[in-house]
Amino acid sequence: MYGKCGSIAEAQDVFNKLSSKNIVTWNAMITAYCEHGKMICAQELFDTMGNNFIQQNVISWNAMISGYTKCNKAFASIELYQRMQYRNIKPDAVTYLCALKACASVGALVNGRIVHKKIHACGLDSTLAIGNTLIDMYCKCCSLKEALEVLSAMPQRDVISWGAVIGGLTQHSRYELALQCFQDMQEEGIRPVYDTYVSVLTACKCLKHVDEGYYYFKSMQEKHGIKPGMVHFNCMIDLLGHAGSLHEAVRMLHMIPSLSNLQGWMSLLTASKKFGNTELAYACFDQVVRLDPSISSSYVIMSSAYNN
Template sequence: MQQENVRPNSLTFVGVLNACASIVALEEGRCAHEQIIECGWDSDVFVGSSLVDMYAKCGSMEDAQSVFNKMPSHDVVTWNSMILGHVKCGQGQKALELFQQMNKEGVQPDSVTFVGVLNACASIVALEEGRCVHQQIIESGWDSNVFVGNSLVDMYAKCGSMEDVQTVFNKMPSHDVISWNAILGGCAMHGHGNEALKLFEQMCEEGVKPDDITFVCLLSACSHAGLVDEGMCCYASMITVYMISPKSEHNSCMVDLLGRAGKLHEAENMIKVMPGKPYVPAWRALLAACKIHGNVEMGERVAKQFLESEPENAVDYVLLSNVYAAAGNRHLCENVELKRQERGVENQTGRTWIEVKNEVHSFIAGNQDHPPMIEIHTELQRLLGLMHDVGYVPDTKFVLHNEEEEEKVFQLCHHSVKLAIALGLINTAPGTPL
């Protein structure tokens, strides 16, 4: 078109920008942007919206924001592009801030807006904000929309409120396979295996055909709940009844299911018959099971599968060390650590973040320099007393350092997650999600 000297108009640029967005062609999009400015189309609302959308879908939120700020006005489509772009880039908090700004400017959100905002709430586990959005959805009349309903179910599940999940799901006028997958995924996430199986029966009774994601959710739920026989039945029916070929995710779930149950040889055989290149997460799931059940011989054999192919991953060294630690072989633990150091693999310290009263706090294991550390220790001691009363005994065999038993117990009880939870508990009202 350019070679024939046909002058582009706004529709031309909208089409070109949509093409760039669809194939994530950022540099070509920037070249188109330069032409848009040269041709004087940069003040056109449709071209501006397409520019924002292109930059957002290409992951360049700074450019998207720059174009957005220069636009004389914003419609709901433009706001949606910005909100969805920030969600895609993992900036859930920024997406929520934009939604609040959109409301202040009096732009009415649509179903796409609410789906994006709910995804933002889910990504940062913002339950209270999600409930406020839910209320706005009801007031706007979008609560009967299946896409919004699916996002509500997903948001509540990821925020840990399964009661709200069930309430929203039951009120939906209809359910598609995405609706069922969302609630099944919530059951899997929270270990509700039997509930997932009941829901699957209900799904089939309503005539909704499951897909491959349905079975990933089901198998994961069975794995987390220790339902070995049920998981085996689901896997078999997926293949024979629903004619769905197992993918690496399904096989990894089965490896995890069998491994947790101590059926290590069955799990290993399943990996060996997987089509194509062995799936590394499946081997890691089996190695973790070897640690739990103390099978050093298999653990060594499994570790070789990816320590040779992916020698730069520190997680694998830790898993193999844990296998040796479970068997009480401190010497082999040290050998693994030496090999990690020789290969220059950095073992990053585990870190936990928690947001309390709009302030983010960071912890590492044994952290002693956080301001309210005395109160945190006091809360941990209270919790440990309650745990001891119901029979909890610290399992120190996986603490790799050669230290006294009392020091090992201290390390376990002052893990970064425990420190963060203690801070959350002493700074929030009872029943508040952390």
């Protein structure tokens, strides 16, 4: 109870005063340490379990593997997962999820594939949570082909499955395929969410597909009731600006509830310089300086616009 409430000192005090401790109390204390990033304490407790005639079980190992990943020590997580195999502790679905997240966070593709083989041998790769985590791992390890293979093999897919693939394809410049997957997702009857449209509009921006970008920007509001955020507006401003539709980009910029949109003004400043609209460039430069006068690139762009 104390551990879940964040009172680690109280939890430790209660644990130390227990005359009889079982695997449940040991795991509870280890989990509390892990959840609060106290991995040295967690590791010490984990290592001393055997000295107290308590054998670590899968819950003990899962807590440690997950804890190291959350503390950005993924290689320690992977090493623990491997040690777990040597100790003949049978992993469960939680173990595999934690191990995959660790591999994803450091791009450990070879280790991720080994974990995937174990998952397949256990027949767990058909579960939605495992499938989604596999897709995320392969995308973050730059293996888009394997991510698409996992997606294709999944008996059930949701917006997280599709979103991970669409986001991964967009991040690795596979924009056409990202938009095709977006169409396939909707044909399956899966409704896109806020983050899906970030990837889709980014793909349209990079492809300079103005009409398609406009269509998706409108449909996210009118068809799906998703209120666009700053990131959606900035995608559209960038798309319109670099396509030469400067006045449309200005109109889009003024649609944002707050004008303190540094990224949007910088994007439009760059586009204005590109198309030789010095007057608009100066207006954008003025806004940028008001928001943050320390951005040196804005002065360089403005100087170049005048020189041209």
